[in-house]
Amino acid sequence: MNAEDRGKSCLALLASAQPFAGLPPDALRRVAGGCSRQVASRGQVLCTKGQALSGFYVVVSGRVKLSILSEEGGERVLDILLPGRTFAEASAFLGRPCPVQAVSLTESCLLFVGIGRLREAMQHWPEVASGLLDLLARRTCGLIADLERCCLQSAAQRVAGRLLRDAVQDPAQPDQAHLTLPAAKSVVASSLNLSAETFSRELRGLSRHGLIRLQRRDIDIPSVTRLRGFAGNGTVQDAHL
Structure with a gap:
């Protein structure tokens, strides 16, 4: 499937996902050309710690577990992502290895957003960059709130x-x-x-x-x-x- 056909199949999913909802049609088409739709079975590993990623994921349906694993095999669950949530954005933008493992808890549908087309869209449409900044700012606030709850709440x-x-x-x-x-x-x-x-x-x-x-x-x-x-x-x- 070429980029144009792939973009058409992903366009509707992308338009309904944050942070892309409300973007101009041309911007959506540009980003969608670098997207792919993925279906994961229950228990399927989507990415592992240390893996290099060329984009990030949007959960369309199903549930995804993010966790870190110790060398002894112990697991600490960081979050359970429901539809609409995203993960691996920082790794994709910074070009750094993924710091967590992501596993599908149920049969899930995901949208993989390629970083190359996304960077192109950010240069042409400021709304794309603004939406991503809003997403990452909300993520930062959420992490601080999680830390506060863990340290100060019963x-x-x-x-x-x-x-x-x-x-x-x-x-x-x-x-x-x-x-x-x-x-x-x-x-x-x-x-x-x-x-x-x-x-x-x-x-x-x-x-x-x-x-x-x-x-x-x-x-x-x-x-x-x-x-x-x-x-x-x-x-x-x-x-x-």
């Missing part, structure tokens, strides 16, 4: 914050929300620097205080406001979990 607050991040609010009742844990509890726990046992215990604690309703991996949030308040100050009606 385990229960970290769990509450993660639930709020991944939950989808009910359009008819905006203060209610629902989510399904994106991976096994042990994987989600690792991304919060918690053991699986601690993660399960904190979920039960949130449930006892009426902040969530828990049924295996399905979680209902009856009041986003109350859960957000707990995530911020660690108290529920003056009672600590």
Whole structure:
């Protein structure tokens, strides 16, 4: 498939993905010419630590786990990416080896954005560079927030914050929300620097205080406001979990 045909097949996916939504059609076509659509099976390794990459990934559907591995084989999960998230941008732009391993947790569809066409588009359309700067700035703020949570918040607050991040609010009742844990509890726990046992215990604690309703991996949030308040100050009606 040549660049033109490849671009046509990727154009719709690119137009709906951040940070490319809203770009001029000509800019989208230029970037899309350097893109490729990839389908990954469950457990498939997308990239490994130390691998050189000529672009970065956008998760279109499915879920992707980012982690680092020790020489002894231990794993620390850094994040679980849902549709719309991106990874490996810094490695692609800086020309440095990828610092993490990325594994598809489910059957997933990804868009690989080639760095060469992207640099060309940045030179011709300032909106492309602006969108990428916004993406990287948000990523930096997110990393600082993660560090703050890890250093200053209790385990229960970290769990509450993660639930709020991944939950989808009910359009008819905006203060209610629902989510399904994106991976096994042990994987989600690792991304919060918690053991699986601690993660399960904190979920039960949130449930006892009426902040969530828990049924295996399905979680209902009856009041986003109350859960957000707990995530911020660690108290529920003056009672600590």
